[in-house]
Amino acid sequence: MLHCWDGARFPPGGTISIPAKEFNLGFIRPVNSVSHGLRVFTCPLVNVRDALNQAMDEELERDERVFLLGEEVAQYDGAYKVSRGLWKKYGDKRIIDTPITEMGFAGIAVGAAFAGLRPICEFMTWNFSMQAIDQVINSAAKTYYMSAGAQPVPIVFRGPNGSSAGVAAQHSQCFAAWYGHCPGLKVVSPWNSEDARGLLKAAIRDDNPVVFLENELMYGVPFDLSEDVLQKDFVVPIGKAKVERRGTHITLVSHSRCVGFCLDAASVLAKEGVECEVVNLRTIRPLDVDTIEASVMKTGHLVTVEGGWPQYGVGAEICARVMEGPAFNYLDAPAVRVTGVDIPMPYAKILEDHSVPQIKDIIFSVKKVLNM
């Protein structure tokens, strides 16, 4: 038996995955993994950007019909470097730089999907998708239905969504609610690297239009990825939320960057004896109501957390669904939303900081709902 510093024990013949950041803390006695019959695998630290990059690389290699188009995706290596190295590897045919004409190139991407290719259409940010939103909704989302199943549209639209840092009002909007509103679309919003990798692969392999909402501030954040996740066929199913942290007192439901804030808030609250269950939606549409309901029925309390504006938003939808379903009877207090402030995003740092949900807002709301 191998004894690890944190008390874990490993019988011979197994595989252990050690998070990269803990590797150096090692074992109590010098490890001779070969004689102990253990395979020691270090989880590499992969940031969200690289997870997206690797996912696209693998899918481009796997299926020749997959290609990427958008502004600066090729020779610039991607405005946010998400497509770094892909043009060098795959060339002009499969990684296409477009002029600054969203409506035109989004339409071209959809048409290519009509004719049997599998485009990944990048919007430099989702704010610019408003120029092309007709193509996303009327040409992509609705066509399979209008054609009674004759014309599928296997396309992924992706790009950074929501607030960034200091980019002001026109570059900071969250589109989860807008696209989440429309039948015919799948809308996903990854938080960490595992989400990013698995959901992007799932999106590219899906035969339907997928709106893929990334987050610029998450691109550089590293996470451990286990061996399973690094497999070429690893996908995260679209439409399934993940419980990131188990708890008993209250349910926090969130997506994208705010999931991290919920986990941080949960850590703080745990010191006061409040155990939060944190649900990472992963997919905005279709919403995994079952996971949310099961959690609420366990904890009896609900707070949703999102970066977008409150009116007609993701949190509003979650609350409405909980009201209409079996979980309502288990609520001990009204469900509540933590959202971005209902204003265009200001520039000055102090103002911007107060325009987005902060950890203290989550803690405050939890305590209010729990009547603490």
Place this chain on the structure above:
Amino acid sequence: TLLPSPLLIMVASSRSYADFTPEKVDLHRLEEGPPLTATLTREEGLKYYRTMQTIRRMELKADQLYKQKIIRGFCHLYDGQEACAVGIEGGITLSDHLITAYRAHGYTLTRGGTVREIMAELTGRRGGIAKGKGGSMHMYTKNFYGGNGIVGAQVPLGAGVALACKYLGNDQLCVSLYGDGAANQGQIFETYNMSSLWKLPIIFICENNQYGMGTSVERSSASTEYYKRGDYIPGLRVDGMDVLCVREATKFAADHCRSGKGPILMELQTYRYHGHSMSDPGVSYRTREEIQEVRSKSDPISMLKDRMLSNNMASIEELKEIDIAVRKEIEDAAQFATTDPEPPLDDLCSHIFANDQPFEVRGATPWTKLTSTS
């Protein structure tokens, strides 16, 4: 015995083909245009005649059914413009691709749809070409991408199809149609740019029927020379009422594309007899005299008929028999379209996603749980 056949000669025809000189072709950035003579065989002539007559009769029947409130919503009729759809198809093949806007019934037919399934779609029945889910503006066949309701959106879509043709290396091209009303759309200019940059095998075709809804070309466009609006894209303008002109121009354009030269733009000058749609009488912004003048002098079906008769390529009786056969086909189709049942309610939520597991769809109330299948 009613169908034209090369083996069945009703009249001793002195000629089985004829050479015609197209009236006029305007060129933009082209040294040469389509050939100045065109050959029409008897077989082709009879085929074009029958197809144009079928479109004409089908549209007129749709007019009737709409007035009886059996067809509802939007209905944009194509009568007057038949030579465009038929001529274009004569210049390409069914393995090429085509996309157009909402005045699409004629193209649905030339691209392989049947009158039955087109009419049943207009009446919203389960036998419709889109099972009643699409309606007048959303009909699809193989290599035909509709039927598109949003003005101008079909043009970048067509360029995307052309991009796929080039990507897959299949020597196919895409014909992307739009009207004079759409010709000022920004996304069309974005498409001109990308198609030219990437040398996509796309034929842009502007069907200029002189009016975008109720706005004449002079009132909508600072430049009405639509064949030049592609700027760096070579263009040509031909008489869209003459099926041979349209065919020859399309062949010329197709050769241009297939030789890898990139996009080309064609303007077809044509005319619609009906208003913009069935809710538009079509006389508040143009005169009845104008409509009558076009009918008497430039009707595409009459023009073809006169040509064939005066060149002894067919007899009056033969053409009459085609008319009778077409009428019967339309009547049968209308009968089907009015008696076929509406789609089943089970179909309400189907066809949201392709190749997916069935899933629950919320109905109008939280207690109404419906199912969607692919």
